[in-house]
Amino acid sequence: MSQDKSFTLDGKTVPYQEGQTIIQAAMAAGHYIPHLCFNPEFKPHGSCKLCTVKANGRQTASCTQQAQPGMVVESDINELNDERRVLLQMLFVEGNHFCPSCEKSGNCQLQATAYELDMMSPHFDQFFPDRPVDASHAEYLLDFNRCILCSLCVRASRDVDGKNVFALSGRGIKSHLIVNAKSGHLADTDFSGSDKAAHVCPVGVILKKRVGFSVPIGQRTFDAQPISATPHPKVKGA
Amino acid sequence: MNAPAKPKLKVATTSLAGCFGCHMSFLDIDERILELMKLVEFDRSPITDIKHCGPCDIGIIEGGLCNAENVHVLREFRANCKILIAMGACAVNGGLPAQRNHLSLPLILEEVYHAQHGLVDGFIPNDPELPLPLDKVHPIHEVVKVDYFIPGCPPSGDAIWKVLTDLLAGREPELGHGLIHYD
Numbered sequence: 001m002s003q004d005k006s007f008t009l010d011g012k013t014v015p016y017q018e019g020q021t022i023i024q025a026a027m028a029a030g031h032y033i034p035h036l037c038f039n040p041e042f043k044p045h046g047s048c049k050l051c052t053v054k055a056n057g058r059q060t061a062s063c064t065q066q067a068q069p070g071m072v073v074e075s076d077i078n079e080l081n082d083e084r085r086v087l088l089q090m091l092f093v094e095g096n097h098f099c100p101s102c103e104k105s106g107n108c109q110l111q112a113t114a115y116e117l118d119m120m121s122p123h124f125d126q127f128f129p130d131r132p133v134d135a136s137h138a139e140y141l142l143d144f145n146r147c148i149l150c151s152l153c154v155r156a157s158r159d160v161d162g163k164n165v166f167a168l169s170g171r172g173i174k175s176h177l178i179v180n181a182k183s184g185h186l187a188d189t190d191f192s193g194s195d196k197a198a199h200v201c202p203v204g205v206i207l208k209k210r211v212g213f214s215v216p217i218g219q220r221t222f223d224a225q226p227i228s229a230t231p232h233p234k235v236k237g238a
Numbered sequence: 239m240n241a242p243a244k245p246k247l248k249v250a251t252t253s254l255a256g257c258f259g260c261h262m263s264f265l266d267i268d269e270r271i272l273e274l275m276k277l278v279e280f281d282r283s284p285i286t287d288i289k290h291c292g293p294c295d296i297g298i299i300e301g302g303l304c305n306a307e308n309v310h311v312l313r314e315f316r317a318n319c320k321i322l323i324a325m326g327a328c329a330v331n332g333g334l335p336a337q338r339n340h341l342s343l344p345l346i347l348e349e350v351y352h353a354q355h356g357l358v359d360g361f362i363p364n365d366p367e368l369p370l371p372l373d374k375v376h377p378i379h380e381v382v383k384v385d386y387f388i389p390g391c392p393p394s395g396d397a398i399w400k401v402l403t404d405l406l407a408g409r410e411p412e413l414g415h416g417l418i419h420y421d
C-alpha cells in the first residue's frame with residue numbers, strides 16, 4: 001500500500017481518502033475509536049473529546065483531525081482509555097443517569113461506551129441537578145436529565161430539517177439544551193417525529209411516547225454485542 | 239500429614255437504602271453457594287442475623303445512604319472490612335432512592351404522610367427510635383473509600399460470582415461485556 005494514502009492505527013494500516021478525518025477512515029476500515037458527539041452523517045462538533053487519540057505523539061480529537069500520510073495514531077492504549085473513562089464519569093455525575101428506568105438503556109451510546117471502557121463507578125460526587133422533563137409535545141418527550149450536550153439534535157434540526165428546534169445555551173458548567181420557542185416547550189415548535197432530529201440522540205433525551213419498553217431490557221442492541229463490534233449503520237460495508 | 243485447612247475468609251453483607259434485590263440476585267448463584275461456603279464464612283449478613291459487623295476480609299454493601307443509620311452501618315463496615323464492595327446501582331450511584339433528590343425532604347414527607355388523598359389526620363412519624371432521613375440520598379463512595387464496584391439493578395448472580403471468585407483467587411475483578419450492566 002502506498003505510503004501516501006494510509007496511516008497506522010495501533011499498528012494496523014488504515015487507508016484513507018483525501019480530506020477524511022482519522023475517525024472517518026478508521027470507521028470505514030472497521031476499526032472502533034470511542035466517540036459520542038461524532039456521527040458519520042453529520043459535520044463533526046469536536047466537543048466530547050472521547051475520540052481523542054495520539055497522532056504522531058500528540059493528543060488530538062480524531063473526529064476533527066484530518067488523516068495525514070504515514071501518521072502514527074495510537075488509540076486503544078491505557079493512557080487514553082483512562083482519560084476517556086474520566087470524561088465518561090464526569091458526564092454521568094453531571095446529569096441524572098438512572099439507567100434501570102431509562103427507555104434508552106441497552107441502546108445508549110453513553111452507557112455502551114462506559115461498558116466498553118469498564119467504567120465500574122461514577123467515581124466523582126453526583127451533582128443530582130434538577131432538570132424538569134418537557135412532556136408538552138403530543139408524540140415526543142424530552143428528558144433533559146440525560147443530555148450530554150453532543151449537539152447532534154441541534155445539527156440535525158438545523159442542517160437536515162431546516163428548523164432550528166434545538167440550541168445549546170450557556171457556558172461551561174451552565175451549558176444546557178434549549179428548545180427554540182418563546183415558551184421553551186417542544187409543543188410550541190414545528191418539531192415532528194419525521195424530523196432527523198427525532199432520531200439522532202445517542203442517549204435517552206428525545207424519546208417517542210407510548211412505545212417505551214416494547215423491547216425488554218436485556219434484549220437490546222448493546223446487550224447483544226459491545227459497541228466496539230457494532231458499526232454505525234451508515235458505515236457498515238462502506 | 240495433611241496440610242492444615244486454609245482459614246476461611248470472613249464476609250459481611252448488608253442492605254442500606256436498597257430493596258434487597260441485590261441480595262436476592264446474590265442467591266441466584268444457586269448451588270455455587272456451597273462452593274462459596276467452603277471458602278468463606280459469613281459475619282453480619284441477612285443469612286446469619288448477626289447485628290454488628292466484626293473484623294472481616296470482605297464487606298458487601300447493597301443500597302445507598304438515605305438516613306443516618308445507613309451512614310453508621312456503612313462506617314462500621316468500612317472500619318472492619320479489609321475490602322469493601324459496592325453492590326448494585328443504589329450503592330454505586332444512589333439508584334432509585336436518589337430519584338427523590340430533586341425534591342425537598344419536607345415536601346416529600348408532607349406528601350407521603352399528610353397531604354395525599356386518603357390520609358386522614360396523617361402525621362409525620364417522629365419517634366426518636368427512627369433514624370433521621372438525610373436531606374439527599376448519596377452513593378456510598380461519597381462517604382467512605384470503596385474498593386470495588388459491581389454495577390447493575392441488580393447485578394446478575396453471575397456478575398457477583400465473578401467478582402467474588404476473582405477476589406478469592408487473588409485476581410483483580412473484571413466483568414467485561416455481558417456481565418457489566420447498569421440496568
Ligand code: SF4
Nearest residue numbers: 097099102105108204
Ligand atoms: S441516557 Fe444512557 S446512560 Fe443515561 S440513563 Fe439512559 S441508558 Fe443510562
Ligand code: SF4
Nearest residue numbers: 147148150151153201
Ligand atoms: S438532546 Fe441528545 S442529541 Fe441533543 S444535545 Fe442532548 S444528548 Fe445530544
Ligand code: FES
Nearest residue numbers: 046048049051063
Ligand atoms: S467524538 Fe470527537 S470530540 Fe466528540
